[in-house]
Amino acid sequence: MRHLVRAGLVGASRDVRGLLVAAACVALLGLGVPLATGEVLGQLARQGEVNGLFGFLALMLSAAVVAGLVGVVQNLRLLRLDGRLQSGAQLAIWDRLMRLPARFFTSRSSGEIANSMLGISFVGEALSALLPQLVSAGATVAVTLGMLLVVEPVLGLWGAGIVAVTLLTFGAFAVLIVRQQRSALPAEHRAAAMTNQLLGGIVKIKLASAEARAHARWSEVAAAARATLQRVRQSQAGLVAFATVLPIAGQLVLFAVLMGPLAGRVPPGDFFVLNVGFAMLLGALLVLTSAGVEVIAAVPRLGSLREILRADPEARPDLVDPGELRGEVALHRVTFAYQPDEPPVLVDIDLHVRPGEFVAVVGPSGCGKSTLLRLLLGFERQQQGAVLYDGQDLCELDVHAVRRQCGVVLQDGQLFAGSVRDNICGAGSYPLDQVWEAARMAGLADDLEALPMGMSTMVPFGGGTLSVGQRQRVLIARALAPRPRIIFLDEATSALDNRTQEVVTRSTAALAATRVVIAHRVSTVRAADTIVVLDEGRIVQRGSYDELMEQPDGLFHRLARRQLLTEPRRPDAVVEQSRQPDGQPATS
Numbered sequence: 274m275r276h277l278v279r280a281g282l283v284g285a286s287r288d289v290r291g292l293l294v295a296a297a298c299v300a301l302l303g304l305g306v307p308l309a310t311g312e313v314l315g316q317l318a319r320q321g322e323v324n325g326l327f328g329f330l331a332l333m334l335s336a337a338v339v340a341g342l343v344g345v346v347q348n349l350r351l352l353r354l355d356g357r358l359q360s361g362a363q364l365a366i367w368d369r370l371m372r373l374p375a376r377f378f379t380s381r382s383s384g385e386i387a388n389s390m391l392g393i394s395f396v397g398e399a400l401s402a403l404l405p406q407l408v409s410a411g412a413t414v415a416v417t418l419g420m421l422l423v424v425e426p427v428l429g430l431w432g433a434g435i436v437a438v439t440l441l442t443f444g445a446f447a448v449l450i451v452r453q454q455r456s457a458l459p460a461e462h463r464a465a466a467m468t469n470q471l472l473g474g475i476v477k478i479k480l481a482s483a484e485a486r487a488h489a490r491w492s493e494v495a496a497a498a499r500a501t502l503q504r505v506r507q508s509q510a511g512l513v514a515f516a517t518v519l520p521i522a523g524q525l526v527l528f529a530v531l532m533g534p535l536a537g538r539v540p541p542g543d544f545f546v547l548n549v550g551f552a553m554l555l556g557a558l559l560v561l562t563s564a565g566v567e568v569i570a571a572v573p574r575l576g577s578l579r580e581i582l583r584a585d586p587e588a589r590p591d592l593v594d595p596g597e598l599r600g601e602v603a604l605h606r607v608t609f610a611y612q613p614d615e616p617p618v619l620v621d622i623d624l625h626v627r628p629g630e631f632v633a634v635v636g637p638s639g640c641g642k643s644t645l646l647r648l649l650l651g652f653e654r655q656q657q658g659a660v661l662y663d664g665q666d667l668c669e670l671d672v673h674a675v676r677r678q679c680g681v682v683l684q685d686g687q688l689f690a691g692s693v694r695d696n697i698c699g700a701g702s703y704p705l706d707q708v709w710e711a712a713r714m715a716g717l718a719d720d721l722e723a724l725p726m727g728m729s730t731m732v733p734f735g736g737g738t739l740s741v742g743q744r745q746r747v748l749i750a751r752a753l754a755p756r757p758r759i760i761f762l763d764e765a766t767s768a769l770d771n772r773t774q775e776v777v778t779r780s781t782a783a784l785a786a787t788r789v790v791i792a793h794r795v796s797t798v799r800a801a802d803t804i805v806v807l808d809e810g811r812i813v814q815r816g817s818y819d820e821l822m823e824q825p826d827g828l829f830h831r832l833a834r835r836q837l838l839t840e841p842r843r844p845d846a847v848v849e850q851s852r853q854p855d856g857q858p859a860t861s
């Protein structure tokens with residue numbers, strides 16, 4: 274958190290200093306009001322002694338003008354400070370978020386993360402609106418209290434007592450409000466996550482005619498969020514009520530002291546000085562409390578950023594650059610569980626993939642194929658064993674440098690809003706020839722040539738205007754565009770017809786890259802050098818297609834036989850037919 278504030282305040286020390294000096298000036302100039310009032314009314318009280326009265330009035334007027342000008346400077350500085358804080362801290366937090374490991378995101382909803390990110394804006398806005406008030410009210414309290422202590426120490430001590438009571442009451446309310454706000458935040462995050470989910474799944478909700486159920490579920494979560502927030506509002510109202518009573522109670526104290534212990538001891542001039550000074554002190558306390566109530570409500574939101582700030586980023590300065598990879602990939606006795614107290618998803622996995630080798634991973638649904646890929650990509654960290662690239666432990670390597678050399682298509686890969694060319698380039702930037710070459714390798718070039726806008730065809734987020742097979746091929750083209758040394762495909766060709774899949778297989782083979790391909794279809798894995806069969810997180814078989822087919826009792830044979838019986842005769846038929854009615858491929 275300290276780093277975040279520092280990032281937000283880079284180059285702002287002059288503004289902070291200026292702000293404090295301006296606040297002190299305004300408070301000191303403000304002292305002119307009680308002093309001048311005392312003088313004026315004192316002279317009036319002495320009936321007729323009005324010499325120099327106009328001078329005093331002129332002085333008061335000048336003080337008011339100067340205070341106004343200083344106030345303008347103060348606010349300008351504050352605006353600059355707020356801009357710095359918001360942009361600097363927001364950039365810092367986004368930078369941090371981008372460097373967090375993928376597992377950070379899988380265990381949290383996007384609504385929760387988005388809400389935490391919004392926290393920084395919320396706090397920034399609260400501070401920018403209230404900081405000037407807080408700073409000048411704080412300065413006024415200090416200056417008027419000092420003045421009261423000098424002019425009439427007994428009253429000054431009473432004033433100090435009132436300040437102490439106010440601060441203690443404010444502190445007690447602050448603790449309560451922060452605590453309540455902290456317990457209200459999860460409900461607010463849940464409501465935000467639910468809103469995100471419902472909006473993201475609106476088509477599915479409509480297909481299932483589940484609008485009423487979705488609305489009921491959302492209302493439930495939103496009502497819970499409102500109820501927890503209500504408690505915070507009640508406490509805030511309590512503090513505001515205290516702040517409202519404060520000036521009246523303060524005045525009563527003043528008069529009680531003046532008529533009690535100080536009766537007959539305060540000359541009329543001093544009386545007015547004390548009266549106006551006391552009123553200023555109470556007014557400043559009122560501002561401090563009511564502005565403070567907003568600021569403390571914003572504080573717990575910063576707490577929700579703490580998780581983002583505390584999580585270990587993927588890239589560490591001590592990590593080693595793997596250099597140009599040859600393409601050797603290995604899992605050495607890897608055991609992995611998503612949660613330490615849950616049974617492992619992968620057990621004692623030993624897999625060695627030579628440079629340029631094509632390894633297919635098959636197995637029933639849920640056996641751990643995608644998890645294996647996530648481990649290879651460093652998205653998850655195994656509890657035992659090691660993931661090795663060219664014999665180097667991935668834990669000690671700069672994982673970004675490794676991923677940059679891998680072409681990857683994951684099961685849930687998404688297109689982003691933009692042109693097809695942008696989507697193929699992804700984070701990289703390649704000459705048009707290379708982009709067309711990637712499209713050709715993915716079997717997409719003919720489709721693009723048939724489109725009026727070709728490579729410049731715009732697609733929405735998710736690629737909804739392209740067919741599922743075309744979307745898959747754009748993702749494959751994206752993976753192949755940088756001509757990677759290593760290719761990881763997770764069900765990347767499931768929607769392609771056999772002929773297009775053949776094109777992809779041939780072009781990836783031509784790249785001479787190491788390939789680890791997860792697939793359900795026999796036709797996808799037939800050409801693999803080695804097929805690894807996973808079952809319940811363990812490797813139960815490995816060998817070439819022919820070797821595995823010669824083992825009639827083996828799992829692969831059973832899976833393949835089931836599929837071959839349903840595989841279409843026409844080589845270019847969409848293999849959707851080989852899927853089971855529940856949408857699962859036949860090997861599953």
Ligand SMILES: Nc1ncnc2c1ncn2[C@@H]1O[C@H](COP(=O)(O)OP(=O)(O)OP(=O)(O)O)[C@@H](O)[C@H]1O
Binds near residue numbers: 611618639641643645
């Ligand atoms: N983020 C996660 N947290 C906890 N458990 C998970 C997570 N992701 C997957 N799992 C569990 O790990 C097991 C293996 O999942 P995985 O996705 O690796 O299987 P798979 O073989 O790829 O399945 P499919 O063929 O259906 O894609 C499953 O039981 C799944 O429920």
